[in-house]
Amino acid sequence: MANALRQAICLLGIVALMAVDGINGTLLVVNRGQVMGGYAATPDEAAWLNIAYLATKLIAFVSTPWLVGRYDAVKTTWVGGLLLAVVTGALAMAPDLTFAIAIRAAQGACGALVLVAAQTLVFQAYPATRQPLLQSMIALAVVVVPVMVAPALHGWVTDAHDWRDLFVGAAVTALLACVAFHSTRPREPARVASNAPRPVVQLLLAPAIVGVVYVMQEGARFDWFDAVHIRVVAVASVIALACASWFALRGDAGRQAMRHAGAHPDFVFGLCASFFAGFALFGSGAAIPLFGNVVLSLAPEHVGQLALSSSIAAAAGLALAGLALQSGRVPVVAPIPVGIALFMTGMWLLSLSSAQTGAPQMLLATWLRGFGMGLLFVSLTVMTLGGLPRERMAGGVALFNLGRQAGGLAGMAFVSTMLEWRLPAHGVALWQHVPMGSAELDATQATLMNLWMEQGLAAGEATTASAAWIARQVQQQSAARAFDEIFLSLAMFFVVAIPLLLGTKVFLARQSRRAQHAQRHLAAP
Incomplete structure (x- = not known):
């Protein structure tokens, strides 16, 4: 009993640290105007608060596996949690925008450190038979908090107090979580050596990721490639990414990575699927608060409540999927099509909304969306990472989170672009x-x-x-029609994604069979 209590407290500390990162990641979702006013910043200047956070987070995903291998997952989680607490509280005291942007960059790096190290620790320290329920608890912090709970917290604190107060509370929560984790931490697993990215790869990757994040965040603002600087940044980023990939895959490291991909087709498939799941999750998570802000003209607190309404359903989906998979009677892929179908149904119902729609009318749609996402992410996590060998776990966790975050960037860019293009088009049509x-x-x-x-x-x-x-009134109706198209597009997104994923699955299965056949042929006398 005492051991079980220690494990529960340790896991609670890990989930709390991840939840704090989720709160950090949702700045500007519902309180953009208040944050801009606090720093006297223009929209383009305030955008760097998110660009700095996301860029450093993606960069840190690449380097964290080496830190985990060098210092082990327990030490990395603890130190990352302490740093996360410090930089979270520092944002509440940032005197100007420049300092705040620097703090946001540190928040992104610390968040990636905690996510990769802590999830790796859970996979390494606990038996495989318990992973479905454990990963469902982690998904509460990784999926539910940033997309459904944190916007409501930001809205409530912004309306009732000051937006900075939430970061003070989050910093205290992170410190308490670090204390709980340190006092109940599991036995340090054996260190698994992991090679750091080559210096030339790091030098190319860092500016490339910053450029990609900038283009994704600001592309819609400048009508994408109609702006010269967007074209220049996009081309330079693609060239840098291509060169970094070429250097990373050269030599023994590249051959080992290719052999690993061939030996674990489920991981490669899950990595592709994580991008599409992140697109749907963060795209819908951006569209729903925007609908409440632009169409319904709700205050930040009520905008956050729109996202919060689906959190209970998402938690129920996570718990149900975890229990079903842990029982061993349900195939690991079984909840995925059910989750996709529920998500598509929920987004289709949202596409029937109008300017007169209220939160009660959206309740069923948001619950279906949340429940579907809960079913999807637990199965996807267990399928992708459950079969990885110990020495590859940290790198696999980093790539899985990187894929989800990259998909989320694409999803948010899609929503903002659709809104920029379709709102004026509907306005012209209605004025006729x-x-x-x-x-x-x-x-x-x-x-x-x-x-x-x-x-x-x-x-x-x-x-x-x-x-x-x-x-x-015409502007409001135009916005309502634009969001109807956005919601319907997100619902139909999987009509395109599913054939691509199935094709990837078939291709990987064939490659795996060929590799096994070649190995048997070589092993035959």
């Missing part, structure tokens, strides 16, 4: 049905003018106010 001088428009404007004049406005002011009200 509001012809100036028509009897219906004149009657509506006359009624509004009378209402404004009854409230004490002069005739000229009432005319201006009624025209502005009509323009706002």
Whole structure:
């Protein structure tokens, strides 16, 4: 009993540290205006708060496996958690935007350190038969908190107090989690050597990732490749990524990586699937708060509650999938198609929303989406990482999280691009049905003018106010139609993704059979 309690406290500390990283990752989701006002920043300047966080996080994913192999997963988790607590609290005291951007970069690096080291530790320290439930608990922090819970926390704290207060509370939580983890940490697993990325690879990879993140975050803002600097950054980043990949795959390290990929087709398939799952998760997680902000004109607290409504369903999906897989009676891939179907149904229901839709009408759709994501991610994690050998676990965890985060970047870029393109298009289409001088428009404007004049406005002011009200209604309806298309596109995303994933699965199975046949042929006398 005492040992079980120690394990539960240790795991709770790990989940809490990951949850703090989820809170850090959702800055600007519902409180962009308040953060910009606090730093007197323009939208382009404030965007660097997210660019710095995401870029350093992706870069750190590449280097963390070497740290885990050098210092073991327990020490790396503990030190990473302490650093995470420090930099989380530091953001609350950042005096200006430049300092805040530097802190955000440190938050991203520490978050990656904790995610990779802690998840690797769970796989190494606990038996495989318990992994489904353990990974479902980790997914609570990795999937549910950043997409569904943290936006509500940001909204509530922003409306009730100050957005910085949440980071003070998160820092205290991280410190307590570090204490709990250190006092109940499992026995340090044997260190597994892991080669650090070659210096030339690191030199090429760092600016390439920064460039990719910048393009993904700011591409829609500048209409993508219509802007010269976006084209230059995109081309330079692609060239740097290609060169880094070429240097990384040269020599013995490259041959070992290819042999590892051939020996573990489930890992390669899961890595591809993590990108698509991240696209759907973070894309929908960005679209729902935007719908509440742009269409429903909700305050930050209520925008966060839209995302929070699906958290209970997501937690239930995670628990159900974990219990089903741990029982051994359910194949590891069985919950994945069910989760995809529920996610598609939920997003299709959201595509039926209008400007008059309220949170109660969206409840069923958000619950289906959350429950589907819960089923999907547990199965995907266990299938991808469950069969990896011990010496490859840290690298596998890093790549899996990197794939999910890269997919999330693409999903958020897709949502922002669709909104930038489709909102004006729907506005033009709707204004064609509001012809100036028509009897219906004149009657509506006359009624509004009378209402404004009854409230004490002069005739000229009432005319201006009624025209502005009509323009706002057209803008709101245009935004509602644009979001309907975004939700429907996310629902239909898997119509494209599933054939690609199935094709990848078939290809990997054939390659695996060929490799096994070649090995048997060589082994035959």
